[in-house]
Amino acid sequence: MRLLVLGGTSFVGRAVVTDALAHGLDVMLFGRGRTGRELFPQVPRLLGDRGTGDYAALAGGRWDAVVDVSAYVPRHVEEAGAALEGHDGRYLLVSTISVYDPARAAPQLAEDAPRLPAERGTEAVTPETYGALKVACEDDVRARYGDAATVVRPGIVAGPHDPTDRFTYWVRRAARGGRMALPGRPEQPVQVVDSRDLARLVTGLLVDDRPGTYDAVGPAEPVTLAGLAAACAEAAGTRVELVRVAPGAAAVPLVLGDPAADPLFGRRADRARAAGLTGTPLVQTARDVLSWDRDRAEPPLAVGPTPEQEAALLRAAQR
Structure with missing residues (x-):
């Protein structure tokens, strides 16, 4: 499987790339090339910048699947989709459980719980806008890729290399x-959720070509x-x-x-565990x-x- 990772040298992306390589996937990275330069020397890198909309390096490329760990505003999804025009493989967006509406939360909620209204009026990513911007990203991925779209919503991610502390x-x-x-x-x-467990879920969903939405919590x-x-x-x-x-x-x-x-810490991971989410x-x-x-x-x-x-x-x- 030829896999393109949009991002991949920080925390969650780093774990995903590590796991994908361990499973024999043919990985390529797209990013600015400013962090993690010493990582994955065997992996080809395409240089671009989602902040400025520079996706020229993706022109003409073909991959079996794409993992997007760095889309924070809907423009990122729109521009990546345009650059990948003709890509008919799976597109997996790493989203967040912050998309859920806390005003309508209840214990042990699953993936069909109410989400926040989508935010399209700003690109300022703040604690107040983060979840709603991710809702818009999810909607745009599904609209563009249909049954070839997969959404993974992690909770708080823990593990080595965590920049949040x-x-x-x-x-x-x-x-x-x-x-x-x-x-x-x-x-x-x-x-x-352990970052390595999250990464194994992502790799498994891609290899199994699974659509749908999965809450990844632990x-x-x-x-x-x-x-x-x-x-x-x-x-x-x-x-x-x-x-x-x-x-x-x-x-x-x-x-x-x-x-x-x-209830913010009461998500159910039944669907993700059935799809292969492990529990370190x-x-x-x-x-x-x-x-x-x-x-x-x-x-x-x-x-x-x-x-x-x-x-x-x-x-x-x-x-």
């Missing part, structure tokens, strides 16, 4: 052990914030004690401020992230309180 924060913090400030509820549900067994902390501590060989601090006292990733938002144990994901984080010398995290800020929160909780 959302899961990495928990792993690194648990590795320090001791009392851990939690500005939330230990019983709050949380869902993270782990396989339900987990709470307390369970997440325990799994990360187990991976590091430490022990943690969660200490409740005032809600909103610190921005800790994966903590939902309002219990009404809990959460402890193993945490162990691999810990190893990667230490290999990169534990740079400052993009999210979460610093150790000094957390210490102040713990002192305040004792008063």
